[in-house]
Amino acid sequence: MASSDDLQCWLVRVRGRVQGVGYREACVRHARSLGITGWVRNRMDDSVEATLQGPRAQLQAMCDWMREDMPAALVDDQQVTVVEPPFPRFDDFERWPTL
DSSP states (O other): OOOTTTOEEEEEEEEEEOSSSSHHHHHHHHHHHHTOEEEEEEOTTSOEEEEEEEOHHHHHHHHHHHHHOOTTOEEEEEEEEEEOSSOOOOSSEEEOOOO
């Protein structure tokens, strides 16, 4: 896990064909492989939302993957918002219920 000096928190929303294709489970596996903490969930508007925490390089790699490298998904739009400290800390990367 990143030290508190280089820990960043990004809120990411993706839109397109991202529900019903295993996107969230793939996000959990990929985030864990990168050492990212946070969560991912479906939204009622058919988008997927995630909070990502870790060093900037890992977060950028995760965002690139979320946008381009999930074969079953078709991402039309990705919005990334940097969350300024203080923010809650996560110990793992989880799938949360739909909101």
